[in-house]
Amino acid sequence: MISPSRPDSPSSSSNWLRVLSRLVICSTLILALSVALKTRSRLSLLLPSFSSQHPAVMSYQQERYIAELAVQRACLLTQKVFFEKAKGTVSKDDKSPVTIGDFGAQALIIQAIRKNFPNDEIVGEEEASSLRADKDLSAEIWRLVKDIKLEDAESDKVLGGPLPSEESMLDIIDQGNSAGGPKGRIWALDPIDGTKGFLRGGQYAVCLGLIVDGDVKVGAIGTPNLPVDDNATINASTGAQQEGSSANGVLFSAVEGEGATSRPLSNGTLAPSKSISMRPVGNIAEAVFCEGVEAAHSAQGDNAAVAERLGITAPSVRLDSQAKYCSIARGAGDIYLRLPVKKDYQEKIWDHAAGDILVREAGGQVTDIYGNRLDFSKGRTLAANTGVVASPNALQDQVIAAVKAVLKL
């Protein structure tokens, strides 16, 4: 027969022990929870810098903001050069205006990256050795750079304010010397993309992309001479007819998984943005090509053969620079073809990084002529790719099939 247990029996004291140990576990859990909550609220106060090391927390919002603001400030410089010095110089065979704009814009943008993301690497198109050898040119660029600031003092401070000296400007230009590669955070910078367009008085772009572990995550492109109106007719010679006109000047940006936006360029804080997307095209024969102006940069005869194969009859929109990516991303044109002229030309990462994410986030695909995604992990060039084909998701397979047929791939 089993006797009933008494309060002082061994089984009753083990009950007490169990209750006590539960109490200890509960209070430890409560303590751990409160420490975690406090740490989280402290992190959220530090979020801008925290997110740069832990992108999942805030998906590159700070990077996008700095990229947009830095590109906007650099556009103040390029436009100053464009209106004061560049327009029409192509006929005089004087390339120095674009050189001034290139170096000046690269200095201003790298300064902003260094200030906000000091551990990141930068692949910039320009390097300062030729400038160190040309004291007059260096002094001229410094005179321009030192006076460029956003009208809003706070925004300007975020980018690091004015550079301290001409020497520091040269040093900073050289910090775009990263070899690129498959690991880490690498900014790809083209301070003026489409130098020919710039000199022609037409389209050019200031382009900045952030590549993380070989994939583009953030892009910002300033196109001072593109019309603000998405539906305005554009061609190679559409430019900023008048200095200070509010009809032209657009800032595009995109973050992976967050869509693409555009806003008018401004002199101070960022203007309100709107979301952009590629145009839905039901019948591919109704699509419009966006192509380069320079015959040396893409094979225009092959482009025409692809258009014919797809039944496209509308004339191509011809533009210099990554303004082509921007145009198709906002539905001002549908398909961007850059078919190779020379087999051995390797495209540069700064010529495509920002455009790649912009189009992908606007509902398109960007591949090479074989239909492979652009591979930004190979160093300073797209060594694994040949040519570029970009179009809305629904059309890409058809376009690639036509490209392969024309190029006999």
Ligand SMILES: Nc1ncnc2c1ncn2[C@@H]1O[C@H](COP(=O)(O)O)[C@@H](O)[C@H]1OP(=O)(O)O
């Ligand atoms: N031989 C070439 N093939 C393809 N692209 C080139 C070639 N030479 C220069 N580029 C780059 O092509 C881009 C502009 O071409 P497009 O306007 O036809 O798209 C620019 O990035 C330009 O450099 P840069 O940045 O120095 O202007």
Ligand SMILES: [Mg+2]
């Ligand atoms: Mg370029």
Ligand SMILES: [Mg+2]
């Ligand atoms: Mg360039």
Ligand SMILES: [Mg+2]
């Ligand atoms: Mg160049």
